[in-house]
Amino acid sequence: MPEIKLPEDFVTYPEARKKAFMALKALKEQGRRVVGIFCTYAPQELIDAADATSVSLCAIGEENIPAAEKVLPKNLCPLIKASYGGAVTDHCPFFYFSDMVLAESTCDGKKKMYEYLDKLKHTHVMQLPPGRDGRGAQEYWRQEVVAAKEDIENFYGITITEEKLREAIKLRNRERKAILDYYEVGRLKPSPISGYELNTVITSNEYAFDIEKKIAFLEKRTAELVEKYHSEYEGKPSRPRILISGCPTHGVIDKVIKRIEELGADVVGFENCCGPREKKDPVDETKDPITALAEKYLRVNCSVMSPNPGRYEALSEQIDDYQVDGVIEVVLMACHTYAIESEAMKQFVTKEKGIPFLSITTDYSTTDQGQIDTRLGAFIELLG
Numbered sequence: 001m002p003e004i005k006l007p008e009d010f011v012t013y014p015e016a017r018k019k020a021f022m023a024l025k026a027l028k029e030q031g032r033r034v035v036g037i038f039c040t041y042a043p044q045e046l047i048d049a050a051d052a053t054s055v056s057l058c059a060i061g062e063e064n065i066p067a068a069e070k071v072l073p074k075n076l077c078p079l080i081k082a083s084y085g086g087a088v089t090d091h092c093p094f095f096y097f098s099d100m101v102l103a104e105s106t107c108d109g110k111k112k113m114y115e116y117l118d119k120l121k122h123t124h125v126m127q128l129p130p131g132r133d134g135r136g137a138q139e140y141w142r143q144e145v146v147a148a149k150e151d152i153e154n155f156y157g158i159t160i161t162e163e164k165l166r167e168a169i170k171l172r173n174r175e176r177k178a179i180l181d182y183y184e185v186g187r188l189k190p191s192p193i194s195g196y197e198l199n200t201v202i203t204s205n206e207y208a209f210d211i212e213k214k215i216a217f218l219e220k221r222t223a224e225l226v227e228k229y230h231s232e233y234e235g236k237p238s239r240p241r242i243l244i245s246g247c248p249t250h251g252v253i254d255k256v257i258k259r260i261e262e263l264g265a266d267v268v269g270f271e272n273c274c275g276p277r278e279k280k281d282p283v284d285e286t287k288d289p290i291t292a293l294a295e296k297y298l299r300v301n302c303s304v305m306s307p308n309p310g311r312y313e314a315l316s317e318q319i320d321d322y323q324v325d326g327v328i329e330v331v332l333m334a335c336h337t338y339a340i341e342s343e344a345m346k347q348f349v350t351k352e353k354g355i356p357f358l359s360i361t362t363d364y365s366t367t368d369q370g371q372i373d374t375r376l377g378a379f380i381e382l383l384g
């Protein structure tokens with residue numbers, strides 16, 4: 001099988017974040033509004049329609065965790081601690097440049113952390129219903145979308161018009177399509193793209209503030225990869241194909257995703273928030289925009305929802321479409337919702353889909369690298 005090469009202009013995730021600091025600073029100096037977000041449930045179109053730039057506040061790295069642990073318990077998800085630590089120490093330029101935060105009540109850890117975050121900067125928390133199928137859940141969530149819109153309007157003293165919302169929905173749907181097409185290169189067998197590149201580019205793209213440029217970049221790279229598949233890869237043998245599931249992996253790209261590929265398998269897809277989870281599901285452009293946004297964002301199949309049938313459907317589809325040989329689930333330490341769903345996922349993947357499953361619990365430190373390598377190595381060997 002030909003070696004998978006990174007593109008010459010490849011930029012690592014930490015490098016992309018560094019570049020984005022300066023880009024965001026320049027935008028602020030031009031007077032641009034900036035709203036920080038954390039989660040896939042945040043309707044970015046509301047921010048776009050307010051002529052504001054949205055920026056991800058989900059942090060990586062260990063360096064700000066000790067500062068967070070002065071307030072938050074040690075036994076908490078590293079994503080929450082790193083994000084709060086970056087904010088409270090002013091080490092996170094994305095939080096520093098944000099005027100306000102559009103947050104959501106997903107897991108208990110995040111929603112309680114937001115109470116502290118609000119003391120640093122205005123944080124609007126959209127209150128998610130606990131399950132999307134509960135009676136009244138849809139109408140309740142629609143009201144939360146209205147409340148978020150009104151809060152952004154009051155904060156900036158502006159009006160978000162229906163026309164602006166419709167424009168934003170169209171643009172984000174085009175972006176979704178470009179991202180999805182890029183992901184779906186991983187369906188080709190053998191895959192001409194590494195999972196390391198996929199995870200890096202998609203998460204780095206959260207810091208590409210010009211959406212049109214982002215779409216153009218992704219369309220170009222997708223076309224290059226498809227061409228490369230036909231000229232170099234088609235008909236060649238494939239390494240074992242892995243699907244990643246579980247918590248977001250942007251904080252463990254080197255520690256888990258890169259290591260899987262160095263140990264002899266290909267990461268071909270992601271069933272998590274670093275994957276096509278919400279990209280497959282565009283906002284309905286024909287409906288009233290608020291209703292359409294509410295419907296779309298409540299369909300995100302995260303483990304914070306109970307029950308969460310969408311995750312089984314997504315896993316099943318991706319295992320088939322990406323011709324997956326094994327699933328590796330990444331659970332961030334102390335993420336209760338994904339940890340609890342893990343056994344059900346294992347049963348589903350091994351019994352219903354008939355392929356091996358490995359769950360790894362980890363954090364942002366490097367102390368468990370040896371142990372992770374041993375488990376990944378044994379799993380990949382099992383896949384042959």
Ligand code: SF4
Pocket residue numbers: 038039040041106107247248273300302303304
């Ligand atoms: S995993 Fe759940 S809580 Fe975390 S970003 Fe995704 S949707 Fe939000």
Ligand code: SF4
Pocket residue numbers: 077078079080106107108109110247248304332334335336337338
């Ligand atoms: S990974 Fe889990 S615990 Fe951490 S923020 Fe996401 S849902 Fe919450």
